[in-house]
Amino acid sequence: MRIRVNGDVRDVAARTLAALLEELEYGDQLVATALNRDFVRAKDRVETPLSENDSVEIVAPKQGG
Amino acid sequence: MEDALTLYDVKVDSRLLLGTARYPSPAILAQAIRAAKTRIVTVSLRREAGGSRAGQSFWALIRESGARVLPNTAGCRTVKEAVTTAHMAREVFGTDWIKLEVIGDEDTLQPDVFGLVEAARILVGEGFCVFPYMTEDLVVAEKLLEAGCRVLMPWAAPIGSGRGVNNVFGLRALRAHFPRTPLIVDAGLGAPSHAAAVMELGYDAVLLNTAVSRAGDPVAMARAFALGVDAGRAAFLAQPMTPRDFARPSTPVIGRAFDEGAA
Numbered sequence: 001m002r003i004r005v006n007g008d009v010r011d012v013a014a015r016t017l018a019a020l021l022e023e024l025e026y027g028d029q030l031v032a033t034a035l036n037r038d039f040v041r042a043k044d045r046v047e048t049p050l051s052e053n054d055s056v057e058i059v060a061p062k063q064g065g
Numbered sequence: 066m067e068d069a070l071t072l073y074d075v076k077v078d079s080r081l082l083l084g085t086a087r088y089p090s091p092a093i094l095a096q097a098i099r100a101a102k103t104r105i106v107t108v109s110l111r112r113e114a115g116g117s118r119a120g121q122s123f124w125a126l127i128r129e130s131g132a133r134v135l136p137n138t139a140g141c142r143t144v145k146e147a148v149t150t151a152h153m154a155r156e157v158f159g160t161d162w163i164k165l166e167v168i169g170d171e172d173t174l175q176p177d178v179f180g181l182v183e184a185a186r187i188l189v190g191e192g193f194c195v196f197p198y199m200t201e202d203l204v205v206a207e208k209l210l211e212a213g214c215r216v217l218m219p220w221a222a223p224i225g226s227g228r229g230v231n232n233v234f235g236l237r238a239l240r241a242h243f244p245r246t247p248l249i250v251d252a253g254l255g256a257p258s259h260a261a262a263v264m265e266l267g268y269d270a271v272l273l274n275t276a277v278s279r280a281g282d283p284v285a286m287a288r289a290f291a292l293g294v295d296a297g298r299a300a301f302l303a304q305p306m307t308p309r310d311f312a313r314p315s316t317p318v319i320g321r322a323f324d325e326g327a328a
């Protein structure tokens with residue numbers, strides 16, 4: 001399935017957001033996620049299905065002003 | 066705690082909020098946080114690849130500092146982006162506090178105040194404590210307070226410009242109109258004298274980043290800003306004299322030697 005992850009187009013096997021994080025080796029990284037610009041809580045990732053052309057954002061703590 | 070600042074019912078014993086971006090190294094950032102004696106630091110969220118530990122190690126450094134975090138929505142250009150970013154920040158950083166930025170112009174990084182008010186209303190309704198980055202516009206301030214904001218953060222000048230206060234009249238008017246609302250000058254300060262100047266106007270705190278992080282010696286500059294903020298606050302409390310157009314002798318005139326006109 002072809003989706004967009006943090007702006008890059010990728011072919012992935014994952015069918016859920018949780019599976020995507022596993023496939024992309026996020027492991028225990030502290031991240032937050034959004035699907036098609038809507039926030040998805042960590043506890044909801046397992047039950048959040050992915051579809052062709054979805055856009056996923058995966059963000060982590062960063063320096064900021 | 067003497068002369069403490071209260072933000073959303075939280076007492077804070079520092080009036081200097083510090084940004085964490087663009088320091089030469091994480092170690093210098095940690096030292097600058099200590100030197101500034103800040104109790105609140107701003108943080109952000111950015112895309113991260115799988116396997117990276119950058120975010121994790123930055124977050125560990127901030128937690129070790131003991132400072133409270135104020136996550137931002139920096140770079141967001143729409144209400145939707147800002148609201149979604151705020152939701153993500155709340156989950157990652159475990160706080161309802163959010164520094165709300167909705168950017169309207171790329172050259173000046175001026176806030177889109179219409180989007181700002183709309184996003185603030187949504188986020189306050191969802192339980193966020195919103196710190197809106199705004200211009201010094203009185204009507205925008207009124208709308209933000211109506212939306213439920215209990216702190217306002219007007220700019221002094223464009224982000225990262227280091228120009229100091231562009232519109233002292235506007236900042237003074239804002240202070241006069243909202244005497245009981247915590248007002249924090251956010252953005253545009255370049256030197257400790259700028260920070261002292263806004264504190265002398267009666268502003269409750271300042272938020273800085275670039276002026277410290279891009280200084281030749283960020284740690285020493287953090288210390289200098291802390292002194293500037295303290296000096297400005299102390300001066301405000303001491304009630305500065307009213308400026309005059311003409312001179313008034315400080316030394317008593319009566320009794321001056323050679324004063325032939327005296328009786």
